[in-house]
Amino acid sequence: MGGGAVMIRFGNPDAFFPLMLLPAAVLLLWLMLARRKAMLSRYASSAVLNALMPNYSQGWARVRVTVLFITVALAVLAAARPQWGYEDRRIRSRGVDLIVAVDTSLSMLAQDFKPNRLARAKELLQNILWAAQGERVGVVAFAGDAFVMSPLTMDIRMASMALESINPGTVPVQGTSILAAVQAAVRAFETAGKGERVMVLLTDGENQDGQLDAALTAAKAASISVYTIGIGTSEGMPIPLSDGSYKQDAQGGTVNSKLDFLTLTRLADGTGGKAVRANATGNAEIEPILAQLRSRKAKDQTEMTMRVYTERFQWFLGPAIGLLAFEMLMTGAMRRRRSGPGQVVA
Known part of the structure; x- marks a missing residue:
């Protein structure tokens, strides 16, 4: 004490x-x-x-x-x-810094997952966060731009609250820029010092800025292993708007948002990560990601002192x-x- x-x-x-x-x-x-x-x-x-x-x-x-x-x-x-008073606790950390990034573009409102893609995305990422006890975790929200919602921290509860607060209006610039998400993760990792860097990116993969190669280059330059979770279906779904209508293209046709799993596979394979598809229920799809995260602990496991303040x-x-x-x-x-x-x- x-x-x-x-x-x-x-x-x-x-x-x-x-x-x-x-x-x-x-x-x-x-x-x-x-x-x-x-x-x-x-x-x-x-x-x-x-x-x-x-x-x-x-x-x-x-x-x-x-x-x-x-x-x-x-x-x-x-x-x-x-808070006043504290207790220093010795904890064992695997030395892995983890950033979870969630797509908040309008296409994430498509309802091929119930109630929509974004809700299911947050559910899966919450499970990953809470499985990362003892690690430093952070949260990024992205659409046409990206923001660090929670810097790297060992306070899982704080990161979880930041993730839960994300909604389609969190990032005002619409679109889907995977490059912006990777760049935000790079900034978060750089401010936290050294550690094995892992990013879990959840999106429907419709990379509208066309800069996948730049995203790959940025991730590899920062030694980030990117694991991707694709959410959506190959058939696609219309994107509902707040007035009850559906998003339309320049010609007046209804936009059909489809999963682009190929883009996500290229990003994961190119950075030493893994790409998986989201299921409508359960957590089986994230188990391969969790297994690979656990496999990293042998070479990076360290013991550290964590100061816990008294509420x-x-x-x-x-x-x-x-x-x-x-x-x-x-x-x-x-x-x-x-x-x-x-x-x-x-």
Whole structure:
């Protein structure tokens, strides 16, 4: 367990964004309360208001706003996953750095896989991520361009969340550029130092930028073994759009998206990887990939120390739940004290 000065870190700092909105929300609520008080004062004196509405309390209204403010602030702090204290654990790593890349182009919405190709793609890649415990893993999303959604990390949960967040709008530039995906993987590998580099790329293979040779060259220059998973059928399927219609070509005909497995085979064979076809269900198709990943461990297995920080979110979540329960109980008690139709409770 770590000693010395207590240093606080946050596992999910993005959760702090809602705190930026809280001051404005509190100010708005206080202004509304002040306006309500001013409006009531125009029609009756304080003594008359107290007689007509004995259960109305301006003070309780302010307390209620303050309690809700503190509750939300504590909940946000809990969501940010505060951590202090740590434990150093010795773990055995196979020394393989793994990037999974998923195609997010519109063709991945084709429904020859249920509910669509993209959903099935994420399911398969999630299984690969969780089978890579002890490895560094990262996530790339690509279409006409590519982005690193999660840099290489040993935090499988973080990489899994990044993968799950991917949707057809993640990459705004449409198309399918396998070269862009490989280049993004190269950038991710270069920032993480040395290690055996493996990339699992899942797409329907319709490489629209025509730069497969450039993708091969880039992968080989960076010593990346590319394993490809082809998703789709040779017969093809139309691509559904959000308005219920189907994507059309320049001549007005319906676009039929087909699996181009030859492209994926060339990429895998040219980089020392393996190409497989996705099945509609199960995980049998990824087993050859997992087997080859496991076979690499003999020469690259290393032992390393991993620092695991202690989660403290419960210290903030517990009080937040308690304050919320207090507010609900007090509000209920105030309402039960009503003794007539003319009495109002804030």
